[in-house]
Amino acid sequence: MVLLEVRGMTKEFGGLRAIDSLDLTIEKGQIFGLIGPNGAGKSTAFNCIAGAFAPTAGVITFNNETINGQKPWNLCKKGLARTFQIVKPFASKSVLYNVMVASFATTNSRQVAEEKAIKVLESLNFADKKDILSSNLTIADRKRLEIARALATEPKLLLLDEVMAGLRPNEVDEMVEVLKKIREQGTTIFVIEHIMRAIMALSDRIVVIQFGKKIAEGTPKEIANNENVIKAYLGEDYVAA
Amino acid sequence: MNYKNINKVALVAILLIAFGLPLVIRSATYLHILVLLFFYAYLTTSWNLVGGFAGVLPLGHAAFVGIGAYTSTILFLQYGISPWIGMLVGGVLATIAGILIGLPTFKMRGAYFALATIAFAEGFRVIVENIDYIGPFKINGPRGLQIPPLDIGLANFMFASKEPYYYIILIMLVAVVVLTYVISRSKLGYYLNAGGEEPEAAMALGVNVARAKLIAMAMSSFLTAMAGTFYAQFTLYIHPKSIISLDLSFEIAFIALIGGRGSIAGPILGALLLRPVGDFSRIYFGDTLPGMHLIIFGLVLILVMHYQPRGLQEPLTRLYNNLIRRITHNTTGR
Amino acid sequence: MYYIIEDTINGILMGSIYGLTAMGLTIIFGVLKVVNFAHGSMLMVGMYLAYWAVTLSGMHPYLAIVLVAPAMFLFGYTLQNFVIKPIFIAEKNVREPLTVIIVTTGIWYILDNLTLLIFGPQYRSLADNPLNGQMLEIGEMFISVPKLYGCITAVITALGVYWFFQKTDMGRAIRATSMDREAASLMGINQYKIYNVAFGIGAATAGIAAVTLVPFYNVFPTVGVLFDIKGFIIVVLGGLGSIGGALAGGIIIGIIESVGPQFMTATWTEAIVYGLFLVVLFVKPSGLFGQKHDW
Ligand SMILES: Nc1ncnc2c1ncn2[C@@H]1O[C@H](COP(=O)(O)OP(=O)(O)OP(=O)(O)O)[C@@H](O)[C@H]1O
Ligand SMILES: [Mg+2]
Numbered sequence: 037m038v039l040l041e042v043r044g045m046t047k048e049f050g051g052l053r054a055i056d057s058l059d060l061t062i063e064k065g066q067i068f069g070l071i072g073p074n075g076a077g078k079s080t081a082f083n084c085i086a087g088a089f090a091p092t093a094g095v096i097t098f099n100n101e102t103i104n105g106q107k108p109w110n111l112c113k114k115g116l117a118r119t120f121q122i123v124k125p126f127a128s129k130s131v132l133y134n135v136m137v138a139s140f141a142t143t144n145s146r147q148v149a150e151e152k153a154i155k156v157l158e159s160l161n162f163a164d165k166k167d168i169l170s171s172n173l174t175i176a177d178r179k180r181l182e183i184a185r186a187l188a189t190e191p192k193l194l195l196l197d198e199v200m201a202g203l204r205p206n207e208v209d210e211m212v213e214v215l216k217k218i219r220e221q222g223t224t225i226f227v228i229e230h231i232m233r234a235i236m237a238l239s240d241r242i243v244v245i246q247f248g249k250k251i252a253e254g255t256p257k258e259i260a261n262n263e264n265v266i267k268a269y270l271g272e273d274y275v276a277a
Numbered sequence: 278m279n280y281k282n283i284n285k286v287a288l289v290a291i292l293l294i295a296f297g298l299p300l301v302i303r304s305a306t307y308l309h310i311l312v313l314l315f316f317y318a319y320l321t322t323s324w325n326l327v328g329g330f331a332g333v334l335p336l337g338h339a340a341f342v343g344i345g346a347y348t349s350t351i352l353f354l355q356y357g358i359s360p361w362i363g364m365l366v367g368g369v370l371a372t373i374a375g376i377l378i379g380l381p382t383f384k385m386r387g388a389y390f391a392l393a394t395i396a397f398a399e400g401f402r403v404i405v406e407n408i409d410y411i412g413p414f415k416i417n418g419p420r421g422l423q424i425p426p427l428d429i430g431l432a433n434f435m436f437a438s439k440e441p442y443y444y445i446i447l448i449m450l451v452a453v454v455v456l457t458y459v460i461s462r463s464k465l466g467y468y469l470n471a472g473g474e475e476p477e478a479a480m481a482l483g484v485n486v487a488r489a490k491l492i493a494m495a496m497s498s499f500l501t502a503m504a505g506t507f508y509a510q511f512t513l514y515i516h517p518k519s520i521i522s523l524d525l526s527f528e529i530a531f532i533a534l535i536g537g538r539g540s541i542a543g544p545i546l547g548a549l550l551l552r553p554v555g556d557f558s559r560i561y562f563g564d565t566l567p568g569m570h571l572i573i574f575g576l577v578l579i580l581v582m583h584y585q586p587r588g589l590q591e592p593l594t595r596l597y598n599n600l601i602r603r604i605t606h607n608t609t610g611r
Numbered sequence: 612m613y614y615i616i617e618d619t620i621n622g623i624l625m626g627s628i629y630g631l632t633a634m635g636l637t638i639i640f641g642v643l644k645v646v647n648f649a650h651g652s653m654l655m656v657g658m659y660l661a662y663w664a665v666t667l668s669g670m671h672p673y674l675a676i677v678l679v680a681p682a683m684f685l686f687g688y689t690l691q692n693f694v695i696k697p698i699f700i701a702e703k704n705v706r707e708p709l710t711v712i713i714v715t716t717g718i719w720y721i722l723d724n725l726t727l728l729i730f731g732p733q734y735r736s737l738a739d740n741p742l743n744g745q746m747l748e749i750g751e752m753f754i755s756v757p758k759l760y761g762c763i764t765a766v767i768t769a770l771g772v773y774w775f776f777q778k779t780d781m782g783r784a785i786r787a788t789s790m791d792r793e794a795a796s797l798m799g800i801n802q803y804k805i806y807n808v809a810f811g812i813g814a815a816t817a818g819i820a821a822v823t824l825v826p827f828y829n830v831f832p833t834v835g836v837l838f839d840i841k842g843f844i845i846v847v848l849g850g851l852g853s854i855g856g857a858l859a860g861g862i863i864i865g866i867i868e869s870v871g872p873q874f875m876t877a878t879w880t881e882a883i884v885y886g887l888f889l890v891v892l893f894v895k896p897s898g899l900f901g902q903k904h905d906w
Contacts, residue, residue, distance in 0.1 A: 086481060112483035124478035126471050127705075128587075137471040140464045141483030149464070189483055334709045381893045387707050388646045388851065392843045393892050399840055400885025407878035474705075523840075527716065534713055567732070568724030568832075575720030582710045582717070583697055 038097075039064045039193055039224050040085070045094030047077070047084050047248075054080040056248040057094065062193070067215065067225045069239035069256075071232075073269050077248040078228045079121050082195050085226075086118040087111045099192065112141055115192035119182035119199055121228075125170035131157070132166040134181055138188035156188045159221075160214060175202045179211075187218065194218065196227040200234050208234050236260065244269060283601050295447055299440045308439035312511060315446045316504060317552050321533040321544035322453045323500035327493040328530060329538035330466060332473020333383070334391040337398030338529050341371040341498045343405065343521035345505025350422050350515060351414050353433070360434035364506035368499040375498030376491055383487040383494075395523070402521040421516025424509065434510040442511050449507065450545075453500055457541050460496075469493055470539070531574070535581045537588020546590055551577075617752040618869045624758035626865015630849075630858035631765035631820040633842035635687075635813030638772065641852030642789040642809035643699075644707065648715040649690075650842055651835025652722035653814050657683050657821030658830045659726065665737055665825065672740050672826045673760065679818040687814025688807045694718060695810070696803050719835075727832040734829040742826040761823035768819050769858050772812070776854075785809055789852070844888045850898025859900055863887075 040062040047055040054077040062068045070078050084091040085098075087108035096103050098116055117138075126134050135153035136146075143149050157163040162180055165173070170181060179199045186194055196215070200208050212234050219225055229235040235242065236256040244252040244265050252262045259265055302308060320338070328335050348370055349363025378397050382390040404411075409418045416422075429435045436442060460466045471479040472486035479486050509515045519525075536547020555570060562569035585591055636650045647653075660682060661675040695714060702708035737743065745756035776782040788795040788805040796802050828834070845864055849856025864884055871880030891898065 088477065088481070107485070108480040109483050109485045112481060118481050120478060120481070124475045126474045126478070128474060129470065133467070133470075137467045137479065137484065138482040140467055144464050146462060146464070149467075185478075185482055332709070334712060378889075381896050385896055386644070386851075387709055388640065388644075388712070389847065389892065389896060391709075391712065392646065392847055393889065395840065396844060396847075396885050396888045400882055400889070403878060403881045403885065407876070407882075531713065531716070566728060568727040571720045571724040572728070575717040575724070578717035578720070579694065579714050582714050583701070586698075586701060586710050 037064045038062070039066075039099060040226070041095075041097040042081075042085065043095045043097075045081070045084060045096060046092045047080050047089060048092045054248050055084065055091070055245075058245065058248070058250055060243055060250075062224060062226055064192075064224055065219070065222070066240045067219055067227060067238050069235045069242035070226065070228045070245065071230070071235060071242060071259075071269065072245040076245045078245065079197055080248075081245070082118055082197055082226075082228065086116060086195060112189050112191075115190070116195070117186035117189045117191035117193070118195035119179075119186050119197055121197040121201075123175075123178040123182050125173070125178055125181055127169075127171040129170060130167050131162070131170055131173070131181055131184075134170050135166075135184050135188045138185040141189040152190075153188055156184050159217070160184050160187075176204070176207045179203065180214075183214070183218075187223070191223060193224045193226060196225060196229075198228055198230060200229055200231050212237055280601060280605060283605065292451070296444075299443050305439050308443055312439060312442050312446055314549060314552055315443075315450050316508060316511075317529075317532065318545045318548035319446060319450045319453055319504050320501060320529045321536065321548050322450070322457060323497050323504065324529050324533050325538060325544040326457060326460065326500070327490070327497040328533060329540070329544070330461065330469040330473065331490045331493045332469075332539075333387050333490060334530065335394045335494070335497070336391050336523075336530055337378075337394030337396075337526050338497075338501050339521050339523070339525035340394075340398035340401045341375065341501035342505040342508065342525065343401060343515075343517065344371040344374060345502030346509040346515045346520055347405065347416065347422070347505075348502070349506040350424060350509045351416075354422065354424065355413075355415065359432055360506055360510050361432075364434075364503050367502040367506055371498040371502035371505075372495045375494045379487075379491045379494040383490045395526070398521065398526055399523065402517050402523075405521060406517040419517060421514060422509075424513040426513055434506075435513075442507075446507060446511075449503065454541065454545070456496075456500075461541060465489060465492060473539075531578055535577060535588060537585075537590030540588065540590045540594075542594070543588045543590035546593060547588070550589065613751050615870060615873065617754070618873060619866055620752070620754055621758060622866035622869030623862050624755065624762040624865070625869065626862035627765040627858055628758065628761040628820065628823055628861070629838075629841055629845055629865055630861025631761070631768060631816065631823065632838045633845040633849075633857045633861055634765075634769065634772065634820070634854060635816040636842045637846045637849070637852055637854060637857045638816065639810055639813040640846065642785055643711070643806050644789075645709075645711040645715070646843070647810075647813065648712060648839065649718035649722060650715075650813070650817060651837070651839030652719045653683065653687065653835070654817045654821050654824075654838050655726065655830075655832065655835035656686065656722060657814075657818040658825055658828075658834060659730065660818070661822045661825045662735055662737060662830045665740065672737060672742060673764075673822060675825070676764075676819055676822045679822050680815045683818030683821075684811040684815040686811075687817075688811035690718065690814070691807045691810035692803075696806065699803065699806065719839075723832050723835065730832065732832060734831045736829050737825055740826050744827075755827070757823075757827040760826075764819060764823050765858060765861075768816055769854055772816065772854055775812075781808060844884060847888060847898055848891055850900045853898065853900045856898055856900035860898070863899075 038061055042058055042060045044057045045055055046057050058081060072078055083089045085096055087106050090105045103111060132153055135156060136149045139149040139152040154163060157166055160180055162184055173181060183199055200211050203211060208231060215225060215238055239256055242256055242259045243250055244259060246268045251268055252259055252265045299308060324338050327333060345367035348367030349360040352358040352363040352366060353360050378393050382393045405416055406419050408416060410416060426435055429437055468484045468489040472484050472489050476486045532547040532551050533544040535551060537543025558570035558573055581589060632654055636647055639647045657679055660679045664675045664678050665672050695711060698711050698714050699708065702710055742757040747754040747756055776786055784800050785805050788800055788802055792802055845860035846857055848863060849860030867884055868880055
């Protein structure tokens with residue numbers, strides 16, 4: 037079953053075309069990767085899908101409903117959650133408070149929200165830090181908080197924007213396992229990542245974009261062997277490695 | 278006794294003292310001062326609902342005080358409608374005004390909202406100060422309105438002694454504090470805090486930030502207008518310079534900020550600490566060094582923002598907690 | 612009919628002076644993204660400086676610019692560096708530090724009341740300056756000469772500031788910071804130094820405005836408050852951050868204030884100004900000449 041379908045999505049900033057008629061189809065239960073060089077338009081694509089920006093053109097269908105131009109908070113309630121590349125914690129609040137804001141998306145009761153938040157934190161092995169002020173977290177934990185908050189909204193589709201950037205190798209491995217577990221629990225994941233090792237290990241399917249345009253799509257194996265991708269993005273080192 | 282119990286005992290003790298005070302203090306002058314103190318604490322707590330939790334800076338709350346005072350007074354003087362009803366009507370009018378200001382500005386940078394509140398309050402003052410009638414309603418321009426104390430009684434919100442006023446404002450204060458407590462623990466409270474701190478993240482997590490702020494603004498406007506009616510009935514005289522002034526708007530905001538925005542105790546602490554200091558320095562320096570009390574106020578404002586941006590409430594709470602910890606430690610340590 | 616033309620012209624002249632008083636407000640907002648509530652007080656300080664410079668030396672009032680503008684630049688630079696900057700640093704993580712607004716209000720209280728303490732509440736004016744009461748007669752119309760000078764000064768200042776921001780390295784660095792703090796600091800621009808300079812420039816334009824006002828306007832400790840509120844309205848009308856917008860907003864207010872009384876009482880003109888402000892907020896919140904809001 038198709039969960040997210042993007043057709044001809046274009047986004048212009050003034051004269052700059054950050055996304056150029058992008059097409060994607062994400063099946064339910066997939067982990068779908070999006071890669072590309074810096075400034076390729078990956079985050080912009082997320083922003084359009086999640087409702088932060090209205091796309092200049094194109095149709096976005098989520099769960100059989102056209103969602104162009106809908107507000108982010110409504111999309112969130114429909115099951116579309118996202119993290120931010122530049123993390124945005126509610127800095128003066130505890131980890132638990134941060135996650136509870138998100139778990140209120142599906143309930144009005146404080147008690148239910150708290151229980152749900154703790155469950156999410158436990159599933160991420162994060163519950164021991166629930167009372168720490170989010171401004172005092174390490175980078176790795178801030179990224180984890182981003183995921184925890186997004187998960188607490190009970191999404192059908194989770195958009196993850198470079199949640200592994202800045203993590204140490206062992207932390208990356210840990211994150212890969214976490215994401216696999218989230219998928220096993222039934223959440224579809226759409227992930228932007230620069231760390232090739234991680235995205236190759238995770239993704240069922242990968243789209244590569246450059247200057248806002250799709251230059252390749254396929255399984256991790258196909259992508260790793262694609263001439264265009266190697267030239268544009270992966271570089272000769274990757275093949276050698 | 279554990280920490281929670283001590284807090285409860287302390288709270289009950291404070292309430293008992295507050296309600297018992299008129300039995301001890303018989304002087305009308307002192308009661309008058311206390312009533313005004315609570316009046317300010319009520320205003321700053323109401324302000325805090327939007328100014329503290331929603332992370333915006335309303336600087337025109339005196340306009341809502343004015344709307345409340347004028348509405349109930351006009352209804353009473355011209356139509357004989359009880360100020361209790363006028364209080365609610367004023368609240369509704371203020372709510373409408375508050376929503377109209379918030380509607381366009383909550384989607385933008387906080388500066389726009391701050392400036393819009395000032396412009397609204399000043400515009401309202403200019404109108405009230407300069408015209409005698411709005412339609413059939415007598416405003417009486419700069420001379421203000423006087424309420425003749427003829428029909429004393431609860432129905433007319435008019436009393437011969439200070440005690441009833443004391444209890445009314447005390448109950449109002451307790452009610453607004455309880456409301457603040459309930460909201461701060463509710464979904465709305467979480468949404469306000471989140472939207473105030475990181476609007477984009479909040480929106481992505483399902484928070485309609487502008488709507489949450491509007492709700493807070495509506496409640497704050499309503500409650501502030503109720504204080505206006507109280508003030509009119511307490512002093513039986515309202516005029517635009519004193520109740521719709523920019524000075525009052527700023528004073529409400531700054532007392533709450535110095536006390537500690539976004540906390541429950543902060544705005545009350547601010548009012549209870551700063552009002553007396555302000556009055557004292559005004560009386561003490563007023564003749565010899567005009568403006569000295571405002572220089573002090575400005576300095577306090579800057580220093581607090583510098584060293585305690587979350588307000589005086591923070592170090593005071595820490596002090597209190599340490600004290601309690603020491604007490605509980607001593608008693609359970611045996 | 613002549614009256615209306617005369618009033619319109621005088622309104623434009625006075626309005627451009629209003630625009631000049633608000634220019635610093637819009638410059639500071641454009642870069643620091645905070646409203647400087649002490650701006651009127653800085654204008655007041657500038658007016659006292661100009662008043663005493665002219666009174667003590669007997670020079671032509673406009674010569675005082677040479678003294679007042681640099682002095683006010685230093686004043687603004689120092690104020691931002693020592694009083695406001697620490698707050699910015701403390702609130703680095705906060706997206707829009709409203710505490711800075713509050714601190715500028717503290718500065719306002721202190722400056723106004725210190726002035727009251729030192730100079731007393733009395734109104735002062737440069738009674739025997741060469742511009743006082745001068746009128747230009749064109750046909751049946753009378754045009755105020757000091758306001759005409761003020762208008763010319765306002766336009767020259769606006770052009771100068773515009774040139775500075777477009778053509779100088781420092782100006783470009785300031786614009787880069789105003790567009791994207793983070794990117795600018797990645798490019799090696801010291802954000803706080805830029806804030807100091809922007810604040811200094813804002814204060815200097817307030818100083819220039821002060822010089823244009825002193826020949827025909829009373830000087831007293833709370834004179835800034837009048838221009839503060841007016842300034843807020845002007846910059847929102849014109850678009851917060853837009854220099855040309857400040858001039859245009861000022862002129863709109865100037866015209867309403869001077870033509871309005873022909874048709875209604877002065878009070879209603881004042882009320883109309885506030886009403887116009889609120890209407891603009893509703894219809895085009897970014898102001899008549901501002902860019903579309905940034906979030
Ligand atoms: N709000 C905006 N306004 C104007 N231009 C923007 C905006 N957001 C992004 N851009 C531009 O769009 C292009 C794509 O940016 P985007 O952030 O989507 O890239 P990215 O692929 O996520 O890069 P990275 O790997 O560095 O995160 C860039 O040239 C960027 O400068
Ligand atoms: Mg990106």
